[in-house]
Amino acid sequence: MSENLKPWIFTANCPSTIGTVDVVTRYMAQMGHYVEEILSFDDKASQRFFIRIEFRPNPDGFSVEEFNLAFAPRAETFAMQWQLTEPEHRTRVAILVSKYDHCLNDLLYRYRTGQLNIEVPLIISNHPDLEELAAWHQIPYYHLPISRETKAQQEQQMVELLDAHDVELVVLARYMQVLSPWLCEKLEGKAINIHHSLLPGFKGARPYHQAWEKGVKMVGATAHYINNDLDEGPIIAQGIQEVGHAQYPEELIAKGQDIERITLFNAVKHHIEKRVFLSGNRTIVLSH
Known part of the structure; x- marks a missing residue:
């Protein structure tokens, strides 16, 4: 196959039944599309099938409309929902942050160096502290201070900004505010939060100091989609590291x-590589 043609991404899910892989791969072969990678999973708990394919389109011509039109009757037989993502698509990401800058710095570095295929049209914060960092990256920075009296108004302004910038994904990069239930519902499956994995044992202020006082032997982090249950949304990724008595809170x-x-x-x-599927309050992550 031509190396100049970048792979497209095909993702789909449907009820578990015989022939789900065949209906997709047979169609790809018949249309002259070369399958480079295929990952799938049959979730016995939900009785749903999930599949992700990277393929190089037929070099003689490729049209999304024609692909969808021809595949639709085959997919209908399996009640299959599918999506195509073009190689050049850069997910538009809004970053929410408070005062801690480590996650924001990392995301912006990976954005700037091309490790993340995204666009960052804006950064929103309830504090002014990180405006200079945003300015250095030439990204608009919106300071929306939150109080009990202004919360509803500021969240509405936040939504207006997200809509105005055609944001596809919201990343809470240590944004230390609890979003209102209506906003969590609006952003369901479209907003990722990060927090330490000491929860639920060490809640509130100074969790690492609390953990140190109890002599914890492991620290970690959890990234998940937000929902109305605080810090309990569907988990996408986790990390851990062992620690010992010689490590102090700092x-x-x-x-x-x-x-x-x-x-x-x-x-x-x-998320941006379309590897994550929601299955109830769980996630199916089709990754190597």
């Missing part, structure tokens, strides 16, 4: 922040 914090950075990066990368 060292635990540093290790925790390192894990938060890489875990959030992995979650965002899985």
Whole structure:
């Protein structure tokens, strides 16, 4: 196959039944599309089938409309829902942040160096502290301070900004505010949060100090989609590292922040590469 043709991504899910892989791969072969990678999973708990394919389109011509039109009757037989993602698509991501900058710095570095195939049209914060960092990356920074009196108004303004910038994914890069239920519902499956994995044992302020006082032997981070259950949304990625009695709270914090950075990066990368499928309150992540 021609190396100049970049792979497209095909994702689909449907009820579990015989022939799900065949209906997709046979269609690809008949249309002259070369399958480079195929990952699938049959979820026995939900009785649904999930598949992700990277393919190089027929060099003689490719049309999304023609692909969908010809595949639709085959997919209908399996009640299959599918999506095509073009190689050049750059997911438009809004980053929400408060004062901690480690996750924001990491995401912007990976954005700038091309490790994340995204566009970042805006950064929103409830504090002004990181405006200079955003300015250095030439990204608009919106300071929306939150209080009990202004929360509803500021969240509405946030939604207007997301809509105005055609945002596809919201990343809460240590945004230390609890989103209202209506906003969580609006962003379901479209917003990723990161937090330390010491929860639910060490809630509230100074969790690493609390953990140190209990002599924890492991720290970590969890990245998940948000929902109305605080810090309990469908998990996308997690990371852990062993620690010991020789590490003091400051060292635990540093290790925790390192894990938060890489875990959030992995979650965002899985999402934009269309590797994550929601299955109830669980996720199916089709990754190597």
